[in-house]
């Protein structure tokens with residue numbers, strides 16, 4: 001990991017000495033042998049994106065890796081970095097259980113983001129942190145994160161994970177794009193669009209359960225299901241870090257779920273307004289998780305989306321919610337992703 005100056009880095013992603021949360025037998029998920037991981041490159045999410053530079057007590061600086069075409073900062077990056085900053089000031093026996101964020105200004109990809117942490121309260125079992133992400137002297141995100149000491153309880157239930165094909169039986173987005181690109185009759189404009197998508201250096205891997213029809217109007221599909229994991233190796237590490245990675249991942253393509261019932265409309269302007277997450281169980285963000293996304297409501301140029309991140313053994317890892325502004329126009333072609 002590249003060392004940062006001035007007091008080192010926050011996520012200290014190796015965390016090899018960190019205490020891990022106790023595991024129940026169903027928590028033991030080992031889908032890829034450790035030997036195979038070691039051949040992979042370390043995830044850029046932990047070497048760079050979530051590796052904040054510590055400037056002072058409770059003050060950090062984060063830089064950008066992948067910037068979306070909108071040229072505003074990716075919301076998941078800001079939430080993930082805010083959670084890294086918050087987690088740095090809580091003790092090792094506390095785990096993030098929820099966060100609530102508002103995106104109040106568009107992030108500027110030309111300058112870094114400062115994260116200022118307020119130690120709101122240290123309780124007996126719960127600890128709360130407030131984080132302001134700042135650019136040009138003004139907040140772009142306000143985030144509240146709460147951490148909890150593990151406390152066993154007889155109350156325990158969850159929904160059941162949807163039955164879907166396993167990731168090994170599905171293609172990645174890149175493989176799907178290559179398949180389209182191999183079609184000789186593909187229009188030049190479509191080819192250019194797909195090549196642009198390929199050039200995206202998104203640090204996460206995705207396998208859609210229902211492969212998108214990039215250039216045909218899809219049948220109205222109300223639920224989005226895809227397998228997702230961080231690119232590269234993160235390792236058992238500590239659970240706080242996996243939550244930060246999941247926060248990053250959870251915002252990717254999330255708001256688009258609210259457009260699924262409207263294949264004839266394309267977003268002219270879309271931006272997430274808020275983002276909330278609840279962490280339920282231990283998981284590894286560098287292992288395949290099923291992201292089940294649905295939109296219970298849209299109206300008034302806004303849409304609400306809700307998501308569930310499932311471990312592949314059927315354990316509910318996290319739940320997410322987001323509202324976004326969606327200003328659309330009528331089109332004859334569907335969106336490209």
Ligand SMILES: CCCC(=O)SCCNC(=O)CCNC(=O)[C@H](O)C(C)(C)COP(=O)(O)OP(=O)(O)OC[C@H]1O[C@@H](n2cnc3c(N)ncnc32)[C@H](O)[C@@H]1OP(=O)(O)O
Nearest residue numbers: 072073074075076103104105106107255269270271272327
């Ligand atoms: C989908 C990707 C997921 C993401 O990661 S998004 C990244 C994370 N989220 C964000 O960056 C959002 C940050 N927050 C913000 O930018 C602002 O708070 C937010 C949501 C724009 C609201 O700020 P306001 O000042 O109230 O802005 P606004 O809504 O009035 O204008 C925003 C742009 O929309 C335009 N607009 C306003 N009313 C419109 C209308 N009726 N029809 C079409 N366009 C309209 C308005 O001109 C403005 O455009 P522009 O930014 O000036 O180019």
